[in-house]
Amino acid sequence: MRIGIAGIAGRMGRLLAEEALAAGATLAGGTRRQAGGAAAPAPVLPDITALFAASDVVIDFTHASTAAAHAEAAAAAGKPFVLGTSGLSAEQEAAVAAAAGRTAIVYAANFAPGVNLFLAIAERMAAALPPEQYDAEIVEMHHRQKVDAPSGTAVALGRAVARGRGTTLEAAGTESGRDGHTGARQTGAIGFAALRGGQVVGEHTLLFAAGSEHIALTHRSFDRRVYATGAVRAAVWLQGRAPGLYDMKHVLGMV
Numbered sequence: 509m510r511i512g513i514a515g516i517a518g519r520m521g522r523l524l525a526e527e528a529l530a531a532g533a534t535l536a537g538g539t540r541r542q543a544g545g546a547a548a549p550a551p552v553l554p555d556i557t558a559l560f561a562a563s564d565v566v567i568d569f570t571h572a573s574t575a576a577a578h579a580e581a582a583a584a585a586g587k588p589f590v591l592g593t594s595g596l597s598a599e600q601e602a603a604v605a606a607a608a609g610r611t612a613i614v615y616a617a618n619f620a621p622g623v624n625l626f627l628a629i630a631e632r633m634a635a636a637l638p639p640e641q642y643d644a645e646i647v648e649m650h651h652r653q654k655v656d657a658p659s660g661t662a663v664a665l666g667r668a669v670a671r672g673r674g675t676t677l678e679a680a681g682t683e684s685g686r687d688g689h690t691g692a693r694q695t696g697a698i699g700f701a702a703l704r705g706g707q708v709v710g711e712h713t714l715l716f717a718a719g720s721e722h723i724a725l726t727h728r729s730f731d732r733r734v735y736a737t738g739a740v741r742a743a744v745w746l747q748g749r750a751p752g753l754y755d756m757k758h759v760l761g762m763v
């Protein structure tokens with residue numbers, strides 16, 4: 509299997525190249541935004557179209573602004589696509605979903621198995637703890653280079669809580685970046701707080717706070733290789749898959 513890697517010189521791109529080779533795949537090459545900077549571990553191709561032409565599957569951990577065009581390139585080439593980029597807008601997510609009508613796409617906020625179990629548990633906790641009594645707050649911390657907030661995983665946790673409560677994140681309402689005279693917390697809203705500093709790989713805590721008790725669940729990643737291993741696993745799983753929008757719970761057999 510030939511794996512192509514968008515953003516091959518990035519933090520994730522370099523690990524994805526190592527994990528693709530470790531899984532016995534061939535590295536078809538990669539793309540990058542600009543010449544120069546960190547060395548790429550495989551040939552850099554001129555653009556995403558050339559990358560799809562050279563690959564059986566492309567893995568993309570780059571920037572939200574590229575997601576819609578990359579998903580469209582996957583659909584045009586009829587090749588499967590693994591998308592791990594975070595910070596997509598509703599419009600960008602809709603474009604990815606539309607492309608998945610024509611080719612198989614795994615789009616996941618987090619490729620670590622433990623986080624995907626966390627998402628399933630979050631939904632069950634939310635279903636059991638009434639929003640009138642239990643305020644849901646999500647706290648995440650990442651390395652100082654991260655460019656988007658809240659993290660994709662934090663948003664996925666918020667969506668899981670909303671689903672467990674029989675609603676959506678949009679309908680439940682969110683509170684983030686509290687500062688100054690914010691007024692009292694809205695009942696049922698889902699709170700987000702993002703910390704940035706040092707080289708923290710990724711930490712997420714989901715807290716349900718009631719008048720007389722708190723319950724909190726935390727996931728910590730110590731090595732971002734866990735994401736690369738999961739993404740390569742998704743690339744292998746996609747081979748021969750029918751068009752559709754999948755996520756890591758499908759790859760892990762959790763549904």
Ligand SMILES: NC(=O)C1=CN([C@@H]2O[C@H](COP(=O)(O)OP(=O)(O)OC[C@H]3O[C@@H](n4cnc5c(N)ncnc54)[C@H](OP(=O)(O)O)[C@@H]3O)[C@@H](O)[C@H]2O)C=CC1
Nearest residue numbers: 515518519520540541542569570571592594617618619735
């Ligand atoms: N789903 C998951 O499990 C995980 C998701 N992520 C997400 O993956 C993404 C990348 O993270 P990370 O590897 O740390 O980031 P880096 O900044 O280290 O790497 C990003 C790569 O993408 C390229 N790139 C950046 N912007 C653009 C652009 N506008 N057009 C084309 N290429 C671009 C860069 O190219 P160049 O080298 O030329 O600068 C670089 O190779 C983030 O959205 C992050 O949140 C990260 C870890 C796990």
Ligand SMILES: O=C(O)C1=N[C@H](C(=O)O)C[C@H](O)C1
Nearest residue numbers: 594617618654659660661710
């Ligand atoms: O940028 C990162 O590093 C990470 N991004 C993903 C996210 O936004 O949730 C996954 C992981 O937390 C690392």
